[in-house]
Amino acid sequence: MVLIARLLVRRVLILVPLLLGVVAFVFVVMRFSGNKPEYAYFQGANPTPEQIRQFQLENGLLDPLPLRYLRFVADLVQGDMGTSVLTRKPVIESVTTALPLTLQLTFLGLAVAVGLALVLGVTAALFRDRWPDQVIRVVSLVGVAAPAFWLALLMIQWLAVGEGLFPTGGYINPADSFTGWLRSMTLPALSLSLPVAAQLTRVIRTSMVEELDRDYVRTAIGSGLPPVVVVGRNVLRNALINPLTVLGLRIGYLIGGTVVIEQIYGLPGMGQLMINAVRDGDPAVVQGVVLTIAVGFMVVNLAVDILYLLVNPRLRSAA
Numbered sequence: 001m002v003l004i005a006r007l008l009v010r011r012v013l014i015l016v017p018l019l020l021g022v023v024a025f026v027f028v029v030m031r032f033s034g035n036k037p038e039y040a041y042f043q044g045a046n047p048t049p050e051q052i053r054q055f056q057l058e059n060g061l062l063d064p065l066p067l068r069y070l071r072f073v074a075d076l077v078q079g080d081m082g083t084s085v086l087t088r089k090p091v092i093e094s095v096t097t098a099l100p101l102t103l104q105l106t107f108l109g110l111a112v113a114v115g116l117a118l119v120l121g122v123t124a125a126l127f128r129d130r131w132p133d134q135v136i137r138v139v140s141l142v143g144v145a146a147p148a149f150w151l152a153l154l155m156i157q158w159l160a161v162g163e164g165l166f167p168t169g170g171y172i173n174p175a176d177s178f179t180g181w182l183r184s185m186t187l188p189a190l191s192l193s194l195p196v197a198a199q200l201t202r203v204i205r206t207s208m209v210e211e212l213d214r215d216y217v218r219t220a221i222g223s224g225l226p227p228v229v230v231v232g233r234n235v236l237r238n239a240l241i242n243p244l245t246v247l248g249l250r251i252g253y254l255i256g257g258t259v260v261i262e263q264i265y266g267l268p269g270m271g272q273l274m275i276n277a278v279r280d281g282d283p284a285v286v287q288g289v290v291l292t293i294a295v296g297f298m299v300v301n302l303a304v305d306i307l308y309l310l311v312n313p314r315l316r317s318a319a
Contacts, residue, residue, distance in 0.1 A: 121204025143198025248304035
């Protein structure tokens with residue numbers, strides 16, 4: 001536990017400058033983008049140059065860039081992401097409203113991806129070079145090549161429009177109807193998770209095959225231990241070290257993929273919030289969404305690092 005705590009502190013200390021770098025990058029990109037708060041504020045009107053200048057003065061838009069950055073960081077530390085120039089509401093309110101749905105979609109997709117990958121990857125390794133392995137390898141190859149938006153459109157056409165098993169879009173709050181929520185989230189979660197599951201399946205299969213060929217597996221089985229015990233207790237745990245690394249990277253894909261999937265299925269999450277803000281020219285909201293996603297990605301990777309440490313005893317010794 002002491003080693004885990006030490007590594008956790010070390011990772012958190014590394015995250016601090018990384019987070020400041022992300023904040024600085026987002027801040028600079030948004031300041032040089034075409035989305036100007038003054039234009040969004042007067043959208044649909046014909047403001048005079050004096051009105052635009054007055055708005056800039058009131059909101060500190062004419063201050064030097066370093067001063068504006070320091071003020072922005074100070075506001076972030078206090079939980080203030082700014083105010084939407086269109087709705088006049090704090091950005092944090094929009095983010096906290098949209099974030100739960102995106103988290104539901106991301107973690108539901110992650111659970112589906114990991115579950116499918118474990119079953120298919122282990123099965124392919126245990127039936128190596130036989131027909132189950134061949135079928136799974138072909139299916140996983142197709143899954144890796146298939147983009148999430150294409151899968152989403154196929155599922156809507158087949159399972160929603162054709163068979164009528166699921167709604168074509170929309171969101172139902174689980175507090176209102178858990179069954180309705182599950183039906184509304186099934187297709188988005190499958191669309192998001194299948195490409196990740198396909199890639200993880202290939203990685204798990206390769207790791208399992210390498211582990212099954214090690215001497216200790218043959219020795220354990222030869223000494224009379226049931227193969228199920230050897231595979232479940234030793235082989236699977238050791239084989240999951242490499243897939244964990246890949247999983248940490250693919251979680252970023254899941255988080256980013258929600259932007260497209262939410263648009264296709266009409267889900268009012270972070271992705272739809274950001275796209276609407278870009279379309280309407282509301283830079284404060286875009287900035288808040290991007291920062292929230294970036295921080296979430298870093299926190300998830302920190303969790304994966306800790307899990308990697310728990311699974312890999314050699315890394316614990318090195319720490």
